[in-house]
Amino acid sequence: MDSAELDPYDHGFQWDPYPYYRRLREQDPVYFNRQRGFWLLTKWADVHQAFRDFKTFASAGAVALEADAVDKFPYPMFISTDPPDHSRVRRLFAPLFTPEKMKVLEDYTRRRTREFLKPHLSSGRLDFVGDLAARIPMDVLAVLLKIPATDQDNVRGWADDLIAREDKQHDVSPRNVAGYMGLAAYFEQHVATHLSMSMDGSLLGALIRAETEAVMSHAEVIGALILFAIAGNETTTKTMGNLALRLWQHPEQRRWLVDDPSLIPQAVEELLRFDGSSQIIVRIVAQDIEMRGKQLKKGQRVGLCIVSAGRDEEKFPNAETFDIRRGSREHMAFGHGTHACLGAALARLEIRVVFEEILRLMPDYQIEESGLQLAHNPNVRGYSRLPIQF
Amino acid sequence: MKVVFILSDGTRQTVEVEPGGTLMEAALLNMVPGVEGMCGGVCSCATCHCYVSAPWQQTLEGPRSGELEMLDAVTYRRADSRLGCQVTLTSSLDGIEVMLPPSQG
C-alpha cells in the first residue's frame, strides 16, 4: 500500500478507518508508513505477539505515534514504563480494580445516570455524549480520586485539551501542553491537601501511601493521577457513544437487549471487538525483529492496531459483522497482558449500567445523523456529539 | 526466588523473579507459554488459570469470592485451580511448582 494513503491523524480517515485496516490486513499486514516513519500491525496474531513480547516491543517513551511527545511531559506515567518499574507500580493498583472492588460503584453509577437523564426525559431529546456519556466516567472516577463535583468540569476540560487533535495535527500542540499543565497543577494541589488523609483503601489513598512510603516518587504519583484522568474518561465516553450508534444501526439486536437486559454485557464485548474506542497502542522496537518478512529496527515506533485485530477474519469468523450473540472476550480492546487496561472492569460496569438505563427509558431512541460530530484523536475514536430523539 | 511452571505437555520452565509479584506476573515477565494473563491481573479474564498442588496451597491464602467466580467459568477446573494473578509470591514460596492447564479460558 502506498504510504500516502494512510494518515491516522487525518479526520477524513477517522470517519471510517475500517476499510483501510482491512486492506492492510489483506495486502500489507506489517505496514510501514514512510511519510511519518512508523509501523502498523493490523493482524490479531501480530498484535498479540507484540503485547506479549514486551522486551522487543517496549512501552518506555511510547506515548504517541509522534516522536518526542514524551519530552514535553515531565511527570512519568506508568503506562509508558517497562518492567521492573512498571511492575512495581502496577502491583499497587491491580488489586483495587477487580470486578469485586468495582461492584460498590454500581449503585452510584446507576443513580448518577438517572440524574443526568432526568432533565431531558420530558423533552424527548438529548445529546447522548454531552449530556451523559461524557459525564459518567468523570463522575465515577471522581469518587475514586475524591475530586469534588465543583472541579470535575475543569479536570475533564484539561483532559480533553490534552488529547485533542486538529485535522492532520502530528505534533503536540500548545493546547495539549496547556491541558497537561492544568491537570498537573490541579493534582499537585490535590495531593498536597490530602497528604494527611486517613488511609481508607481508596485509589487516592493508595497513591498517597505509595508516595509517603517511597514506593513511588512524587512525580510518579502526579503522573499516575494525570494518567487516570485521561485514560478513564475519553475511552469510556467514546465506547458508550459507539455502542449507542451500533445498536441504533442494528434495531433487531437492540430489541433483544430490551427484551433481555442480561445480554448487555455480551453486547459490550462485541462492541469492544467491533468498534472499540482505543484504536492504536504504541510501542517502540527495543531490539531488531523480523515480522512477516519485514525488518523492524531498534528505535522505530510501532502502532498496535487493536481495532483492526478485532476484525481479523483469521481470529473471528465474519469479523466485519456486528453480532452481539458472539460475545467473545478475545478482543484486545483493553490491550493484553502486563499493561492491559486497569480500568477494564470499571469501564464494563459503567457501560453496562448506562445501557441498562437507556434501553429501559428510551428503548427506541433514534439518532439525528446530521448532528453527529466525531472527536479527533488517532488513538481514541468516537463521537463528541451524538444527538438522539426518543 | 524461583518459580517452576510445568506445561501441560510436561515441559518444565523455571523462572527467576523478585518476591512481591504474582504467579501470573512471573509467567508474563518470562513469556511462559500457556499463561495469557490477558487482563493483566484485574481478575477479569481467567487466562492465568493454573494448578497449585496441595502442599503449596496450604501456605497460601485461599481464593476470594471474585477469584472463585472467575474459576467457575474455566474449562479445566480442578480442586487445586487458582488464578495466577491472585497468588502473591512471598519468599516462603521459593521453588513453588505450578502446573498449567491444556489451554486457557
Ligand code: HEM
Ligand atoms: C472502554 C474504555 C476503555 C478502553 C477502551 C481502554 C483501553 C485501554 C488500553 C488498550 C490500554 C493498554 C495500553 C497499553 O498497552 O499501552 C489501557 C491501559 C490503561 N487504562 Fe484503560 N481503557 C478504558 C477505560 C479505562 C478506565 C475507566 C480507566 C481508569 C479508571 C483506565 C485506566 C487505564 C490505565 C491506568 C492504563 C495503563 C495500564 C498500564 O500501563 O499498566 N482505562 N486502557
Ligand code: FES
Ligand atoms: S490475569 Fe486475568 S484473571 Fe488473572
